[in-house]
Amino acid sequence: MNDHKRPHAKAIDVPVSDTVDSHEDILVGGDRSPNRRELRLLKELKFLARRAEGEMRPSSSAREKAKKLQLKVIDEARFLRNWAGNPLKTGAVAPSGQELSRLMAHFVEADRPGVIVELGPGTGAVTQALVERGVDEERLVLIEYSPDFCTLLRERFPKARILCGNAYALGEVMAELGNPPIASVISGLPLFTRPLPERQALLADAMRLMGPGAPFIQFSYALVPPVKRAMGYTISRTRWVLANLPPARVWLYRAVVSETASPATA
C-alpha cells in the first residue's frame, strides 16, 4: 500500500526537543538506517513511554501529602508515649488537629508589638499553624515541659526560643528573658489537671505581662471555662471543633482597663 493511501495515525504532540539521539538508540533490525517513518514512530513510542512513566510516579503533591501523613502518625505515636509516661502532664492522647490548631492561631494578634508566647506546645501542632498564618518564627517563645518535645521543637522551629521548663512560672521565665512586651499568649496546657489557684495565678500573670486587651488563648475539652469569670477580664468562647479528637473549643481571656467594660459571654 502506498503511504498516501494509508489511514493517518492520530497525531500526537511530540515535543521538538524530544529527538532520538542516535541510531543505536533505536531497535530497528538489519544494518540499514531507519527511514523517516520509522524514526517518527520510535520518537512517538519513546515519548509515550516517558509520559507513562511520569504518570505512574506519584506527583510532588501526592508525595507531600504522604510525607505529612507519615509525620502525623509519628507525632501521634510520640504523643501517646508521652501520655503513657505522664498522663496528667501531657493532658491529651494526641496532638491537636489542624482545624483546632488553625482556630487557636487565628486569635493571635500579631499586629501588637512583642513576642508571642506559647505554653505547652507539645509536638508543635499549634506552632505550625502560627507559622503558616505568617507569624515570624523569631517572635515565638515556646515553653514546654517535656524534654522529648523540646528536642523536637528545636528541630522543627530552629529560629524560635524554646524554653524547656514549667509554664506556670511564666512571670519568672519572662523576667529571665528581660520582660519583652507580649503580643498574645496561646496555651495548650491541660489546665484542669492543676488546682484552681494555680490556674488563676497563671492567668493573672499573663494579663499583667501582656497589658489590657491582649488575648490569652486557651483550648479545652471541658464544658466549663478553665478559669471562671472574674473581675478584671472578659471571657469568650468559640464553637466546638467536633473534628478534633476529643472535641474541643477555644476560650479567650482579655484584661480590661475598667470594670465597666463589656461583660463576659461565657
Ligand SMILES: C[S@@+](CC[C@H](N)C(=O)[O-])C[C@H]1O[C@@H](n2cnc3c(N)ncnc32)[C@H](O)[C@@H]1O
Ligand atoms: C494537651 S497537650 C497540647 C500540645 C499542643 N499544644 C497541641 O495542641 O497539640 C499539653 C502540652 O503541655 C505540656 N505541659 C504540661 N504541663 C506543662 C508545664 N507545667 N509547663 C510546660 N508545658 C507543660 C505537655 O508536655 C504537652 O506537650
